[in-house]
Amino acid sequence: MLSSLLLSRRYVTGRLKYLFLCDSVVLHVKYGGNVREFYETGLESGVHYVGVNDVEGLPAAVEALRKDPARARRIAAAGQAHFTRMVRTQGKLR
Numbered sequence: 001m002l003s004s005l006l007l008s009r010r011y012v013t014g015r016l017k018y019l020f021l022c023d024s025v026v027l028h029v030k031y032g033g034n035v036r037e038f039y040e041t042g043l044e045s046g047v048h049y050v051g052v053n054d055v056e057g058l059p060a061a062v063e064a065l066r067k068d069p070a071r072a073r074r075i076a077a078a079g080q081a082h083f084t085r086m087v088r089t090q091g092k093l094r
Contacts, residue, residue: 016040020083025050025076027061041086048079 019026026049045051052061065072 017083017087020048020079023076023080025065025072026079027052027058029053029055029058043079043082046075048075048082050075 016026028045028049028051030051030053043049050061050065052058065075
């Protein structure tokens with residue numbers, strides 16, 4: 001079963017780090033804000049998370065992931081690995 005999580009950057013909540021540790025695909029609704037956490041450096045849409053332009057694009061993004069579960073697993077694993085690597089590099093995870 002595919003587990004997906006939605007992240008909206010309208011408010012800085014610090015949830016992103018936890019979403020990447022959930023072994024799920026992170027769906028990110030693009031938002032014009034420029035606040036970033038250190039571990040976001042190098043994150044790429046389609047590689048580490050699935051970016052969508054607006055909320056209306058979510059159903060199509062979820063359907064595409066359901067049709068290609070191997071891709072969904074790759075994206076989830078890559079996002080989790082990237083987050084873990086960045087946090088270890090910064091000495092914030094043992």
